[in-house]
Structure formats: C-alpha cells, structure tokens
Amino acid sequence: MKTALVTLSAEGAQVIRQLASGFPQANLFVHQSIHMDIDALRFKSIVELTAAIFNQYQALIYVAPAGVVVRAIAPHVKSKYTDPAVVVVDAMGRFAVSLLSGHEGGANEIALQAANAIGAEPVITTTTEALKSLIVGVGCRRGAKAEEIIEAIKKALSEIKADPEEVRLLASADIKAQEEGLIEAAVRLGIPLRLITSEEIREAKKVFAGSELAQKKVGLPAVAEPAALLAGKHTRLILERIIWKSITVAIARENFT
Numbered sequence: 001m002k003t004a005l006v007t008l009s010a011e012g013a014q015v016i017r018q019l020a021s022g023f024p025q026a027n028l029f030v031h032q033s034i035h036m037d038i039d040a041l042r043f044k045s046i047v048e049l050t051a052a053i054f055n056q057y058q059a060l061i062y063v064a065p066a067g068v069v070v071r072a073i074a075p076h077v078k079s080k081y082t083d084p085a086v087v088v089v090d091a092m093g094r095f096a097v098s099l100l101s102g103h104e105g106g107a108n109e110i111a112l113q114a115a116n117a118i119g120a121e122p123v124i125t126t127t128t129e130a131l132k133s134l135i136v137g138v139g140c141r142r143g144a145k146a147e148e149i150i151e152a153i154k155k156a157l158s159e160i161k162a163d164p165e166e167v168r169l170l171a172s173a174d175i176k177a178q179e180e181g182l183i184e185a186a187v188r189l190g191i192p193l194r195l196i197t198s199e200e201i202r203e204a205k206k207v208f209a210g211s212e213l214a215q216k217k218v219g220l221p222a223v224a225e226p227a228a229l230l231a232g233k234h235t236r237l238i239l240e241r242i243i244w245k246s247i248t249v250a251i252a253r254e255n256f257t
Contacts (some may be wrong), residue, residue: 001085001106003027003059008046010034011091012063015118018093019061022117026061029053047072059085059110066097073100080104087111089120097123109192116177116195132168133255135235136191137228138182139172139248146184152247153189160239160251168254169194171231173201173223194231201226208250209240228252 003026005016013036016028028040029049043049046064050072053060062069066088077083077100085107086100096118098111108124115122124130136153153170157163170186172179174195186193201220208225215221224241232254239251 001058001110002056003061003110004029004053004057005061005063006043006046006049007031007034007063007091008068009064009091010036012089013038013040015063015089015091015093016040016061018118019063019089019114022113023061027057051076054084057084059087059106061087061089061110061114063089063091063093066099069099085110087114089114089118093118093120095123096120098125102126103128112192112194116174116193119174119197119200122194129168132166133253134162134167135169135171135194135228135231135252135254136167137171137224137226137231137241137250137252138185139223139227139241140176140179140182141246142179144179144181144247146181146188148245149181149185149247150189152242152244152249153185155244156239156242156249156251159242162251164189164191167191169231171196171227173220173227174198175220176223194227196227196230200230204230206230206235208237224248224250 003023005026006029007016008031030040032042032044054076069088083101085105087110088097088099096111096114098107102108112122170191171194174197204226206229228250229235229252234255235252238253241248241250
C-alpha cells in the first residue's frame with residue numbers, strides 16, 4: 001500500500017523514523033522548520049501538502065494534532081470507497097487513531113500496523129470492531145505453520161463455545177513480529193494481529209500464569225495470557241492458556257460496562 005508519513009514537529013520526526021520500520025516503502029514528509037538529519041521531503045504547509053498528496057497515496061499517516069489533520073483533509077473527503085486511509089499518531093507515539101476510511105480504505109489495519117511498529121495503542125472506533133469483545137493471545141514456536149495456529153485458535157474458541165467472528169484481535173509478543181505462520185494465520189482468519197512489547201509483558205501487573213518454557217525460549221514470563229490481557233482495556237481471562245500441538249492460546253474478554 002502506497003503510504004505517506006507526515007509530521008510537523010521534531011518529536012514527530014522521531015516517531016516517523018520508527019514508523020518507517022513498519023512501512024519500509026513509505027515516503028516521509030517533514031516540515032521545513034525541523035532541523036534534523038532525516039531522509040524526507042520537506043514542506044511548508046500541511047494544508048498545501050495534503051491537497052497535493054491526498055489522491056496520490058492509499059494511506060496517509062500523520063504524526064500531528066488530530067484537529068490540524070481534520071482541517072487539512074476536510075476539503076478533499078469524498079467517499080469511503082475512494083478516499084485514502086488516514087491515521088493520526090500523537091507526537092509522543094502513544095496512540096494510533098484510525099481517522100478516515102476505517103473499513104473500506106483499510107485505516108483500521110493501518111492504525112494497528114502503526115501501533116505495532118512503535119508500541120502504541122491502536123484506537124479503532126468503527127462499530128463492527130467495537131462490538132467484538134474477545135482477544136485471543138497466541139504463543140508459538142519459531143516456524144509454526146499457519147494451519148497449526150488456526151487449528152489451535154479454533155480449538156480454544158470451541159472451549160468457550162465462540163467462533164472467530166467474535167474475535168476483535170489476535171495478540172502476541174513483539175518478538176513474533178516476523179513469524180510468518182502467525183501473520184498468515186491472522187490474514188486467513190481475517191483478524192488483526194496486535195503485538196505487545198516485551199517490556200509491557202515483563203512489567204505487567206495483571207495476574208497471569210508464568211511459563212518456564214517461554215522464559216527459557218524467549219526471555220518472557222509468558223506470551224499467550226499477558227498478550228491477551230494487555231491487548232485490550234478492562235480485560236479478564238475467560239480461558240487460561242491451553243497448549244495444542246505446541247501452540248499456546250489464551251482468551252480474554254473486554255468488559256465495556
């Protein structure tokens with residue numbers, strides 16, 4: 001997906017440097033007032049830049065105030081079927097907000113991809129996503145096949161009499177970012193994959209069962225349970241980890257009340 005990363009501030013420039021690791025083919029745009037050695041195109045007005053690039057890219061990720069972005073894109077918004085995906089990230093890299101073309105344009109997925117790249121919280125407000133309350137945490141050995149992971153996930157869901165359509169996210173640790181089987185499983189199931197930083201897992205205060213194997217293999221106290229708990233808000237485990245053909249799966253539910 002042809003992507004533009006845009007920022008107005010020096011802090012934002014640091015963030016788009018991080019984002020570029022998750023979007024290696026993206027073009028970077030940095031305001032001309034920022035005196036920083038960064039391989040990016042310079043611009044003087046975000047309004048003028050947006051007018052020039054709005055229909056040239058499939059995804060626009062702004063590291064800028066949401067109000068500024070809204071005013072910049074407003075004259076160009078026409079249809080959710082043709083507008084690019086627009087995502088806004090704050091200058092501290094804490095949140096990645098799906099702002100425009102969430103479903104049809106893919107902004108929901110882009111927000112999650114951005115969040116995974118910088119360890120941010122993805123913010124997705126479309127109703128169909130918000131109504132899903134299950135998060136499936138997955139731990140797997142290196143090289144695990146997608147078929148095995150999907151089988152393990154479906155086995156775990158059957159334990160609570162649920163199906164994949166009720167799942168908002170799959171979740172795992174950031175050390176699994178390049179795990180092809182896990183990525184393929186998420187794509188085949190049609191469920192976004194959220195990656196939780198190893199630091200968050202180590203510092204987690206929520207109670208979860210430790211795993212000697214996870215500690216030995218990847219240096220983490222566990223993967224499936226903390227990933228499921230940390231990927232959402234107000235979560236509680238409704239299925240403690242199960243092991244199915246070397247795949248570890250746990251399920252958490254978000255409480256919205």
